[in-house]
């Protein structure tokens with residue numbers, strides 16, 4: 563070890579964290595829960611069964627529309643993470659998005675062919691935003707694609723609240739001869755309970771620091787993960803559900819922090835937006851790299867969807883909103899202009915091209931930690947190694 567690094571390490575004595583005589587070091591902490599001893603072992607073996615190619619902790623890219631290329635997803639899986647291709651919204655018969663999904667899956671298969679075992683399931687995930695009006699057609703249009711291509715995982719997010727389609731979709735997926743592992747992304751405890759009841763294998767706890775879309779009534783990852791874990795232990799003691807964290811996580815030390823709370827790893831979106839293989843437009847990548855303070859320079863608000871009447875999100879803005887990088891129109895809105903005034907300004911003061919540039923650069927609060935473009939595989943390895951190192955160092959604090 564580099565002697566300099568050793569010198570800089572945080573020693574418990576320096577932090578005044580020595581144990582008081584009333585709590586000897588060898589005593590179990592008063593708040594230790596019975597499950598905590600078996601948790602790491604359970605997580606590893608469960609992870610091996612659901613994603614045999616993957617390494618622990620699991621690093622996953624969010625299935626970002628307009629960002630994830632087949633090359634990005636394939637590189638994430640090659641590096642021992644789990645790569646998801648971009649989400650599909652429209653599952654109507656003949657949907658161009660479903661054709662694109664099939665092309666993406668085929669491209670991933672080619673890219674992975676000589677690198678990982680492709681059987682029995684292709685080590686790639688696919689994803690559906692389940693708020694679209696076509697979602698009732700899932701079994702007729704999307705399920706055959708899952709049956710034919712056998713992806714390792716299917717991710718569901720943003721269910722239409724009035725329809726609640728996930729239970730039926732998950733039952734159909736689980737009925738396949740080679741069923742995928744089902745990921746459901748949630749933003750609060752109630753949605754997590756519903757996801758477990760519906761049959762999710764992996765619950766992605768998406769905190770409100772996340773980039774892109776999320777629950778309006780979301781909570782931060784630090785309270786969401788332990789709440790969900792306790793709920794599962796209490797209400798579903800026989801289920802072994804894997805938890806992943808998402809939202810504001812751009813580095814290995816953040817991943818490590820969520821693992822201490824019981825996750826098997828994390829989903830990152832913003833960090834992958836600037837990956838070399840990402841299809842996020844160059845001007846958006848530049849904005850991500852230029853943004854240094856995710857707290858003051860991003861905004862989670864339905865303003866992001868209502869300002870340009872997003873065809874995907876505006877009609878469900880009471881349930882889901884998004885976090886994006888702040889531009890001049892956001893500043894105007896936050897200084898007191900009404901939504902209507904901002905919409906008017908958008909039409910009269912900006913060309914179509916300029917409007918694109920000041921809106922919809924989705925990014926989480928961890929954006930300031932994203933400092934350079936890198937190959938996706940390098941991101942996966944770097945974050946995983948940093949998480950492991952952080953966990954090792956953390957034991958020195960006690």
Ligand SMILES: Cc1cc2nc3c(=O)[nH]c(=O)nc-3n(C[C@H](O)[C@H](O)[C@H](O)COP(=O)(O)O)c2cc1C
Nearest residue numbers: 624626627649772773774809810830831832924926
């Ligand atoms: C540019 C961008 C696009 C996104 N698109 C999707 C999407 O299409 N489907 C989805 O389920 N989540 C999407 N998300 C959310 C991610 O799944 C994930 O929850 C989020 O990126 C995690 O937060 P982080 O960006 O702070 O890492 C998107 C996020 C970003 C930043």
